[in-house]
Amino acid sequence: MALMFQRIARNFARNGYFPTDEASLERVLQALRPASTGRMRVLDPCAGEGAAIAELAHHLGRERVQACGVEYHAERAASMHGLVDRGLQGDLMDTVISPRSVGCLWLNPPYGDLLADHAGYESYQGKGRRRLEKLFYQRTVGTLQYGGVMVLIVPDYALDKELTGWLVNHFTELRVFRAAVDDFQQVVILGRRVRRREAQRSQEAKAMRAQLLRVGSKEVIPEVIPAVWPFEPYAVPAAQGELRHFYRVSLDAEQLADEVGKLQGLWPEVGSVFGKTGLSPRPPVRRLSSWHLALSLAAGAISGVVTAPNGRCLVVKGNTHKDKVAKTEFTEREDGSITETRVLTDRFVPVIRAWEMTPDSPRCGQLLTITSTPAANDGEPEEGDQTAEAEAGDAPEPLNRVAERAARPDPRRFDVGRVVMTRAVNELVERGEVSPMALLRRHVTGDWGDVPDEDRQSNEQALIHGDRLLSSYRIGESLTVWIITEADRSATTLLLPEEY
Template sequence: MALIFPRLARNFIKNGYFPTDEATLGRIIGALDIAGDDLRIFDPCCGEGCALHALKGALVGCGAAVQALGVEFDADRAWHAKALLDVVIHSDIQDVVVSPRTMGVLFLNPPYGDAVADRAHTGDRAKAERLEKIFFRRSIASLAYGGILVLIVPYHVLDDEFASSIARNFDRVRFFMAPEQHFRQCVVFGVRRRSARPEPAISSLLRAAGKGDFLDRVLPETWPEEPYLVPEVMTGEVFRFHAVRIDAAQLAAEVQRLYAHSLWPQFGIHFGGGEAEHRPPLQAMGRWHLALALAAGQAQGVVTSASGRVLLIKGDTYKDKVRTVELGENPDGTANETVILTDRFVPVIRAIDFTPGPSLGSVVTIQ
């Protein structure tokens, strides 16, 4: 299987990034098949996007319509992936919202190594957590029940905790060493099931694999078992895949992608009303009409009186209360006083005098 990305990846290698190699990816693809016509696949650390692009191409070749989604933290790799995949978000995976149980394949080849330990509160040298486990926990909820996990990590990461997490959430788990052994990688397949107690046999298998008991079990060139079937995505439900925060470049790209043929060509129609010339009213406006115009922000701009006086005006309206007092007499002959407060809207126009002369620049209030 000829892939383009091994050559391209050399341009992106930094921050501990190394893509899935050609031999491993080709054998992974050989283990998958389709179980529907409408599929969705996801890579939460997609790099330059070539691996998921190749997987999509293989599933499309089987006769399915496939949507490939990715997340990538590095800007250069993310923008390269945007040209290959359907939707790619340049963001930290922690800042991405993904609807749960909506992906048919979770292709997870996360960064390798330790995260930075948080010692702000204790001051001790507590062991930092592995990045592989962080990415696994953050992205597993996106995989549908019956969906396929493809996990590519160094085999020694599979400790008791990681093995139990996989055994609790997946059936039909298979472990293989990758053909490429630069990072001593392994490939773990699984079919997601509803979370329950860990399956003892699966836990034992993965713990032994993490200790190096199956280093000779290499991913075969030809898949010997029934293929893993990628399930069809559920339709009719609200699907969310977006970042909590988005930068200006991605926002501009999304606007261009989503609204290039709908909203923006009609921008003048929707937002050009303010440029139209205002027609005078049919009759002279009363004080109530003036108050409404001021409250709506229509009384503003530069006006010129018949005498040539030029004012820059800005109108506003505030609510005042009018106090009236009514005097009366009670049945017993005593006097009473009733105070009535009535709301009144008062229009106010403030202006700067632009008329050349001694009043230039003065502030005028019309009330």
């Protein structure tokens, strides 16, 4: 994190801001040396005001280093932006950084327990105590390339079994020292990242983990980081490729306002994108050849091609789904009341989707749906309903005629609402003497049947003013069925005249 004067550092300690002291920073830099060739990239994911990452870049050779930083605090981030090449202001958990893209990771994370309302609580991967130090380690260790150098600054009590296990699995040449200024009980850990399968499994690795655990339990106090580095410096390798991803996935109110101001709107190209929805689909470039048809049939994309005598051509695809058929029964009780029973029966409904391929047709390229689904609203007939045709006693029509009727406008003049019938009509339907679908078809299209002219005119006025509708249909010599639709179009009843 950022470098601060010691006299004011304690003012930030309780707010989770534990900056790197000047003495420790100077001594850590002695342990690092630049790569012999190539451009390096360094990252501080908790950069504070950017002083530490700036000093690191200067030490390695500013002209050869790309310095990157992330800082949550807005004021400190503003200072950081002036010292780094690429900076982000926001929560590290909301950022995307390319994996294995940096040669040196300077990680001085916030200290403390991970609370349940923290953004990274759910993404924490571990079984030990959930702490911020371990969360930030998990989130950033993947950004360090193999052979890269990590500088980890954490309080000694954060070194538990879980964190020490991660360290010996991910790093070699590990060294641990006490910070030069021991105000925050910090330790400085340096290491070089290796592939997990290359991590040391020897007694040396076990001994290093044991040493880290003793430091974490305060059984052993490590040496203070030396003022003059006595070992071979850690070489920061050159960056491997470009930093393809380094951005934040969320915006605060100020950042959103800034982006909207730059773009002059949330989406300047909205017209060019959504304006295309009003365009009609383009017909096929050419007629389907036999080869195209054979390939489509083999792939299951179509079921076949239907050509009508008038030259109309449809490419069809068939499918079947399960539907429910409702049957209503009325039972008269001894006290004179009527019980209504509705029985739902499964039936398989074939559905055919047709692609209009008639040459020079204005509908060329359009899709049609041909189905035998019963009419909606408990018996309301629909144009193109093959089931209704069969119940009315008509022979099934050829596919092309059904498709033509399905493409015509809906002939219904009003909604019938819920369709019910009296017990007497239901008995006639069960004996096959009355076809309710055929009668409803006539009723809903304005064929009022055998009503007098006065009632016929009343029905036409009722369509305009919303009054009750009455149709009368003579079936044979002695049977007449009435159909009445209520004024609010909530229900339609089939009954005998003597039941009115």
